[in-house]
Amino acid sequence: MEGSPRAAMKGFGSAVPSKVMTNHDFETFLDTSDEWITQRTGIKERRITEPGDTTATLAVEAAQKALADAGVAPTDLDLILCATISPEMPFPATACFVQEAIGAIDVAAVDVSAACSGFIYALSIGSQFIETGRYKNILVIGVDVLSRFADFTDRGSCILFGDGAGAVVLQPTVEPDKGVQYTVLHADGKGWDYIHVPAGGTRLPTSAQTVEAKQHFVKMRGRDVYKFAVEKMQWLLGDCMEKCNLSVDEVDLVIPHQVNIRIIESATSKYDFPMDKVYVNIDRYGNTSGASIPLAMDEAIKNGTIGPGSTVMLVAFGAGLTWAGAVVKL
Ligand code: UT7
Numbered sequence: 001m002e003g004s005p006r007a008a009m010k011g012f013g014s015a016v017p018s019k020v021m022t023n024h025d026f027e028t029f030l031d032t033s034d035e036w037i038t039q040r041t042g043i044k045e046r047r048i049t050e051p052g053d054t055t056a057t058l059a060v061e062a063a064q065k066a067l068a069d070a071g072v073a074p075t076d077l078d079l080i081l082c083a084t085i086s087p088e089m090p091f092p093a094t095a096c097f098v099q100e101a102i103g104a105i106d107v108a109a110v111d112v113s114a115a116c117s118g119f120i121y122a123l124s125i126g127s128q129f130i131e132t133g134r135y136k137n138i139l140v141i142g143v144d145v146l147s148r149f150a151d152f153t154d155r156g157s158c159i160l161f162g163d164g165a166g167a168v169v170l171q172p173t174v175e176p177d178k179g180v181q182y183t184v185l186h187a188d189g190k191g192w193d194y195i196h197v198p199a200g201g202t203r204l205p206t207s208a209q210t211v212e213a214k215q216h217f218v219k220m221r222g223r224d225v226y227k228f229a230v231e232k233m234q235w236l237l238g239d240c241m242e243k244c245n246l247s248v249d250e251v252d253l254v255i256p257h258q259v260n261i262r263i264i265e266s267a268t269s270k271y272d273f274p275m276d277k278v279y280v281n282i283d284r285y286g287n288t289s290g291a292s293i294p295l296a297m298d299e300a301i302k303n304g305t306i307g308p309g310s311t312v313m314l315v316a317f318g319a320g321l322t323w324a325g326a327v328v329k330l
Contacts, residue, residue, distance in 0.1 A: 005172035006179030007130035011070025014298035015061035016047040042261025046162025046286030056097035059143040062165035070169035074104040078135035083118030116318025118290035124183035144289035151217035162286030166294025191321035233267035236315040236325035257316035258282040
């Protein structure tokens, strides 16, 4: 539709806990090594939330920074979308805790549960409200505190996760070369057991047995996730370039879900993306799930890797199974 608005990203913010947990820290209580974790994942350290901080406190910090960056008052927001799978509580939505804390009086607030693809899902949902003209200011947050769901006796999964939050403010633009150009969302529920937390829901309510059996922690089929991840990340890169008619040269930066350096390299090498066009901060933050892409994006903007005019491709996959991509012009 000619003249219809697109969703421009106007403000960015992020937050990570100050506590650093290195691979060497894991060596003190797990049968693992810095060498194994570094070689198999690319992770050197991650941030871990300390008592007193929660999913909402990280989300609020990222949100306030994004609002300040955009010059938008909380009361001017129309909608808060919070992508998370490690919510403040099973209900109400973490977005409602954020809404209250930032003083966004009466502003609509809801969570999006799509695991590591959650931020792109929420970005896509928010963009629709802007494109239809219904809303003018939308806060999209990706936040996860998976350290509270990690089984620190399971060396195959706990070493992967770190905590963090990232946020963006969406506003309408009619400039043709700005804003969210394309999003693609997919899911395959057959793979629900690839990564999941078995208990605490209606299928397996909380009991002394579920606690005893550690069923409130993340269970993961690492190898299967790995294969799925490479395949879907490759597909997403190809789809985004094809649908937006972009060549590798025309993409300034790919921001992949920070999952595992080997997965990122395998996926991007299929299209010969040089690694200087692929943003990687997994070495410092690990896999922060829903926060991974907005956290990396905020960092890439602040350190000058991307800026106004840049064409950025976002690709992610996660529990669900879900996978999602987006092309954004800054
Ligand atoms: O957002 C999505 C979240 N999920 C993921 O990102 C998971 C994607 N998958 C992966 O990143 C990788 O599959 C892992 C990093 C989880 C595992 O790496 P891998 O190269 O696929 O290793 P593997 O599971 O095939 O295990 C190889 C060996 C096994 O020992 P054996 O059976 O060969 O003796 C594991 O027990 O490595 C062992 N191992 C470890 N050794 C030291 C597994 N975890 C560790 C560890 N330290 N932390």
